[in-house]
Amino acid sequence: MASPDDYSSFGHSFVIRHSSFSIVNLSPDKKIAGILAPLFALRRENDLGVGDLGALRQFVDWAAEIGFKLVQLLPINEVGGDHSPYNAISAVAIEPTTLTLAPGTPSDLTQEDFDEVVAGFDLERLRKGPVKHDRVRRLKMSLLEKAYGRFQERKELNPGFDAFCESEAPWLNDYAFFRALMEQNDGREKWDDWREEHRTAESARTWLAAQTSETQKNFSTRELFFKYVQWIAFDQWIAVRAYAAERGIALMGDIPFGVSLYSADVYSQRDQFALDWSGGAPPEPYFKDDEFTQKWGQNWGIPLYRWDIMRTRNFDWWRWRVRGIQKIFHVFRIDHVLGFYRIYAFPWRPTRNAEFLPLSWDEMRSRTGGAFPQFYPRDDSNPQNCEGNRREGEEYLRAVVEEARETRVVGEDLGTVPDYVRPSLRSLGIAGFKIPQWENYPDGRSIPGSEYQRLSVATYATHDHKPVRSLWEDAFEQSDVESEQARGDLGKIAQFSQTELPTAETDYDRAFYPAIMEGLFRCESWLALVMITDLLGRKDRFNVPGLATGANWSRRMRETMEGLKRSRGVRRRMRLIRDLLQRTGRL
DSSP states (O other), X not given: OOOTTOGGGGSXXXXXXXXXXXXEEOSTTSOEEEEEOOGGGOOOTTOOSSOOHHHHHHHHHHHHHHTOOEEEOOOOBOBOTTOOTTSBSOSSOBOGGGSOOBTTBSTTXXXXXXXXXXXXXXHHHHHSSSOOHHHHHHHHHHHHHHHHHHHHHTOOOOHHHHHHHHHTHHHHHHHHHHXXXXXXXXXXXXXXXXXXXGSSHHHHHHHHHTSOHHHHHHHHHHHHHHHHHHHHHHHHHHHHHHHHHHTTOEEEEXXXXXXXXXXXXXXXXXXXXXXXXXEEEOOOTXXXXXXXXXXXXXXXXXXXXXXXXXXHTTTHHHHHHHHHHHTTOSEEEEETGXXXXXXXXXXXXXXXXXXXXXXXXXXXXXXXXXXXXXXXXXXXSSHHHHHHHXXXXXXXXXXXXXXXXXXXXXXXXXXXXXXXXXXXXXXXXXXXXXXXXXXBOTTSOBOOGGGSOSSEEEESOXXXXXXXXXXXXXXXXXXXXXXXXXXHHHHHHHHHHTOOOOOTTXXXXXXXXXXXXXXXXXXXXXXXXXXXXHXXXXXXXXXXXXXXXXXXXXXXXXXXXHHHHHOHXXXXXXXXXXXXXXXXXXX
């Protein structure tokens, strides 16, 4: 096994290649910096109410001009009714609202059809404020329906579409069947609420076989529509990947550890999932705004994996998942990579969280018949368990790394992290995360950035955390428990950045912001990652864990990309960032 720092021994140069020359060196011996931005949050002039690939192209241009070498996105898989990118209805299928749709894009979408569909929507209202997911989806799916209608009218062979359907058949057929069945059940993805004859893939196929030839033909047409949408989606995303490479930018994707219970994957391959337990994370006192998370943990509702079944199939489901993201991204992050080693599991679904919140431990067990939240397949309470979790976790992740090939893999290893996890990840060539305010010596002192392993990603916040500017507001404008925690976090960040402990009199933009950005860029981590809100010095949040409201996954940037480029304040801030990237060797 290679040593953690022997980067060349993993057999990959990790260089983005376009045409015949290298664009970005992704080997950890070269430090780079990147920006995290949810795609839905980006704005461009004349968009259709949500960030799309047209906006991403503009964002790539902007990032490249500043000197960044990587853009990280949240998962882009098709979402369900809660709009969460971490609760997708397919492990591979792409969310259709990410697509750029305009006359001629795709080629089957005419000006006449575009104008007809758009006339039924108030675009000015749709573009204002947060994403109106349901309306945006209706608009974009209507446009794709028009394009598909023209595609069918041509009645000619399309080798590209046929080749796509054939090469992607192992996941695409099940997905298209599931989506067509969703339409039969009023668009609901919750298959246990479907008509009885549709609740399993086997019974649904039996039902379809018993229908008239006309019904079967219509059903097949709907399956082809959803395959067409994915063909267009992969084509657009692959083109953006190539465009980013031309600009010297690596695109970084995100694979959630779990997949929704109500996904095409679970519906079609139920034997690979354990449905009687619900995956999540153990209690976490850090999230003060979520009482359930502090007491019981995070109950995500994802089914557990039947690793024993997956092993007999050479982990083919995971391999297809990795192949899908590899076609679009140069780097990908595995969200909650700890789940490969062991995952915290609940004996109840998230819909019952409110019921269990006020209960004591004994009261909880009396309602579950003695079952209780615990790690699966085993906890880390003794050396034997730890060794078993490490060994099996490495086996599963090795299949992911093998399938990733030249694509760099990053693992989000935050939360309750067993001692064996980070050395294990480094042995596999997987870069873990460093959040400076959480990286401490046993005596509580902050670990300096000069001691960070090169094979790591350093950042002050992920999509789940408060931006630094929000911590600042909590620390000096409130007087509760959150204020005390925020002051502690800011103190750790200041210590890491080797700057003075901030007070209410400290000028955030002139004194604190430049110091902490320089501290982040100067650390030894291969990738220094800045969330877009931290980069702009803003306090907006994209997700609050445990908060099931429309505010999550909906917030958009205040300005369009053109507006960001015009803003004097933003330009001044980005000149500072470019200078810091130059001085710290990340440009």
